[in-house]
Amino acid sequence: MSDDLENLRQEIFAKVTEYYEKAHADQPFVPGETRVQYAGRVYDEREMVHMVDAVLEFWLTAGRHAEEFERRLGKFIGAREVIPVNSGSSANLVAMTTLCSPQLKQRLLPGDEVITPAVTFPTTLAPIVQNRLIPVLVDAEMGTYNIDLEQLEAAMSPRTRALFITHTLGNPIAMDRVVEFARARNLFIIEDTCDALGSKYNGQSVGTFGHVATLSFYPAHHITMGEGGAVYTHSRRLAKIARTVRDWGRDCFCGYDNPVNGKCGIRFEREIPGIEGYYDHRYYFTEIGYNLKLTDVQAAMGVAQMDKLPGFVAARKRNFARLYAGLKKFEEFLILPTWLPNADPSWFALPLTVRDTAPFDRTALTRYLENHKVETRMIFAGNILKQPGYKNIERRVVGSLPVADQVMRSSFFIGVYPGLTDAKIDYMLEMFAQFMAEHGGQ
Ligand SMILES: Cc1ncc(COP(=O)(O)O)c(C=O)c1O
Numbered sequence: 042m043s044d045d046l047e048n049l050r051q052e053i054f055a056k057v058t059e060y061y062e063k064a065h066a067d068q069p070f071v072p073g074e075t076r077v078q079y080a081g082r083v084y085d086e087r088e089m090v091h092m093v094d095a096v097l098e099f100w101l102t103a104g105r106h107a108e109e110f111e112r113r114l115g116k117f118i119g120a121r122e123v124i125p126v127n128s129g130s131s132a133n134l135v136a137m138t139t140l141c142s143p144q145l146k147q148r149l150l151p152g153d154e155v156i157t158p159a160v161t162f163p164t165t166l167a168p169i170v171q172n173r174l175i176p177v178l179v180d181a182e183m184g185t186y187n188i189d190l191e192q193l194e195a196a197m198s199p200r201t202r203a204l205f206i207t208h209t210l211g212n213p214i215a216m217d218r219v220v221e222f223a224r225a226r227n228l229f230i231i232e233d234t235c236d237a238l239g240s241k242y243n244g245q246s247v248g249t250f251g252h253v254a255t256l257s258f259y260p261a262h263h264i265t266m267g268e269g270g271a272v273y274t275h276s277r278r279l280a281k282i283a284r285t286v287r288d289w290g291r292d293c294f295c296g297y298d299n300p301v302n303g304k305c306g307i308r309f310e311r312e313i314p315g316i317e318g319y320y321d322h323r324y325y326f327t328e329i330g331y332n333l334k335l336t337d338v339q340a341a342m343g344v345a346q347m348d349k350l351p352g353f354v355a356a357r358k359r360n361f362a363r364l365y366a367g368l369k370k371f372e373e374f375l376i377l378p379t380w381l382p383n384a385d386p387s388w389f390a391l392p393l394t395v396r397d398t399a400p401f402d403r404t405a406l407t408r409y410l411e412n413h414k415v416e417t418r419m420i421f422a423g424n425i426l427k428q429p430g431y432k433n434i435e436r437r438v439v440g441s442l443p444v445a446d447q448v449m450r451s452s453f454f455i456g457v458y459p460g461l462t463d464a465k466i467d468y469m470l471e472m473f474a475q476f477m478a479e480h481g482g483q
Contacts, residue, residue, distance in 0.1 A: 050097060054090045061086035072468045079390060079416040079456030080261035083353065088345040095341035104297045107340035113347045118238075118246045120254075120273040122280030125340060126287055129235040129257020130164035131333035132270035133205075136231050136253045137168035139272070139283045140203060142328060149174055149229070153202040154437065156228075158188035158209075159445040162421045163428070165207055165233045170434050177201065177437045178426060181444045184379035186392055186420055186452070187214045189444070193222055196439045203229035208237035208247045209420070210392055210454060211357075213384040216242045216250035223251075231255070235270070238263040239354035239387030253279055258339075261458075263353055263387065264346035266339035282328065290330025293323045354387045356459035360466060361388040364457060367470035371477055374399035390454035392420055394447065400481040403451045409476045415469050416456060423449025 042050075065084075068075070095106055103125065111123040126132050141149045149155070151173035157166060160181035169176045177196045182189040186209040193204075204223055208214055216232075223230050230251030234240070238256055240247045248254030253276070256262075258269035272283045285292055295304045302308045308322045346353075368377060368391075376394040380386050395403045407417040424445035425431045426438070455469065 050094075053093060053097065057089050057093050058086040061089050065089075070462060070464050070468075072464070072471075073414060075414065075465075077415045077456070077465045077469055078458070078460065079418055079454070080458045081460050082260045082265050083349070083459045084265075084342075084346070087348070088342050091341040091345040092338050095338045098337075100297075100337045102336060103334055103340060104337040106337045106344055107335065108297055110340045110343040110347065113344065114256075114271060115273065117347065117350060118273060119249055120246070121275045122273060122277060122283075124272040124280060124283045124287060125335050125343075126270045126272060126333045127335045127339075128268050128333075129233075129255060129259060129262070129270040130167070131287075131331075132235070132255035132257065132272045133164055133231075133233060134168040134171065134331070135272050135283050135286050135333060136255050137172050137174075137205065138286045138328075138331075139253060139279055140229050140231070141172050141174075142282045142286070144282055144327060145278075147227075149202050152200065154198060154200045155203045155205050156188075156193065156196045156201060157205045158207060159424050159426060159438070159442045160186060160209070160420060160422075160448050161207060161425050162233070162235070163425065163431070165205060166425055166431065166434075169205060174203075175200070175435055175437060176205075177439065178442065179439045180442045181209075181448055183394065183444050183447065184376060185212050185214075185381075186210060186378075186448065187212060190215060190218055190222075192439050193219075196437075197226065198437070201226070201228065203231065204251075205231045205233065207233040207235075208240055210378075211237040211240045211386045211389040212378065212380050213237065213240050213242040213247050213386060215381055215383075216245075216247065217383075220250050229253075235262065236389035237387060239350065239357075241385040241387075242381070243383045244385075248273060249275065252276065253283070258343060258346075262389070263357070264343065264350055266335065266343045266346070269335050269339050269343060285328045286330045287333045288330065289332050290326045290328040291323065292325045292327040295323070353459045357388050357457050358386075360457040360459070360461050361386075361391055363463075363466050364391050364455065364469065367466075368393070368473060371473060374401075374477070388457045390418070391457050392452060392454040394452040397447075397451070401476075403453055405480065406476060407453050409479075410455070410469075410472055413472045413475075415472050417453045420448050420452045420454060423452075 232254040234248040235257035
């Protein structure tokens with residue numbers, strides 16, 4: 042790049058920084074007036090400069106920023122292969138579809154069963170159905186909101202081939218138990234870690250225990266690209282298939298550098314059985330795929346967020362601890378979250394359940410908080426089988442899912458994201474105290 046162009050580039054970056062400082066700098070918090078979000082983008086001028094850099098380069102599709110993001114995220118998690126996609130939902134779809142690949146000797150076949158929690162995010166369950174597999178729904182455990190491992194044995198049948206489990210709101214599942222269970226029965230493990238970036242179990246990142254795992258970079262999550270996600274795995278073979286599924290189903294793995302003869306070096310010497318001569322590897326399709334790729338502008342934002350990730354994780358833990366300590370005195374009426382001794386959660390949020398014995402219900406409490414500008418959210422779909430879009434799916438169910446029903450009736454969560462200042466957290470706790478005082482709760 043010429044000096045002139047480089048100077049112009051730096052001038053643009055300086056202007057973007059100035060714009061950020063004038064237009065996006067923190068607004069003062071006014072208790073009772075400013076909305077206390079449960080989550081949101083946390084960024085500064087560096088995200089904007091990175092994105093503008095990618096725009097000026099105008100590569101557009103996944104390029105050098107995507108490559109850097111893959112490398113840095115893989116290092117952070119301790120995963121050999123990272124496959125960025127355009128959302129966490131896409132990551133779940135790619136992960137599940139990968140395990141159905143005809144290229145795998147022991148692939149999942151239509152009608153095979155996948156054990157999964159009943160308290161779930163819809164697009165964790167959806168790819169099971171979309172791949173013509175049968176979900177086997179298992180109840181949640183109150184307090185952790187994770188799948189109840191005690192019920193796994195009862196969920197098994199001769200057709201059971203995989204577990205698709207979620208570390209709910211960042212709270213790690215006892216993965217030693219899951220791995221032992223799955224190994225003994227030759228089951229695949231898919232870990233949905235969309236809400237759990239930075240969470241560890243026995244000192245190891247969640248998502249690295251199973252065969253394949255997923256992340257979301259929607260703004261509510263630990264890092265964001267606006268929209269985005271990733272599949273990750275230790276297995277080079279699964280990663281290769283996942284990239285193929287993501288990229289229209291094509292076998293070519295050239296990526297950004299794209300040499301004329303392909304990374305494989307035999308781009309023009311590929312044979313398709315039954316076809317005379319050779320066929321260009323760029324148009325050689327080995328899977329029924331999608332196009333779920335992300336853009337380099339998104340990846341550029343992701344790279345800037347990676348610098349902040351350790352600080353984000355620490356802030357989430359700190360905010361959780363402050364809120365937990367402040368809510369402890371309401372335990373008579375609220376079930377506080379629990380986690381395992383070997384778990385080190387990088388919390389997505391702080392879940393609460395209004396006890397059946399409380400003199401108020403969840404709606405009264407969440408309405409009060411929302412009316413006082415404190416955001417709340419449901420624990421995703423609650424009992425997903427009660428949701429109109431899912432109530433008629435083909436499935437097996439273990440028991441009557443009483444905890445999932447309780448979660449749907451009485452649980453919710455509040456935020457712990459790094460954008461919460463001490464003043465906002467004090468205000469949140471004050472609103473809980475005010476509600477309890479007004480509703481006979483203390
Ligand atoms: C556990 C879980 N899985 C999957 C998703 C889907 O991610 P995305 O919104 O990026 O599609 C979410 C979204 O919040 C989630 O919480």
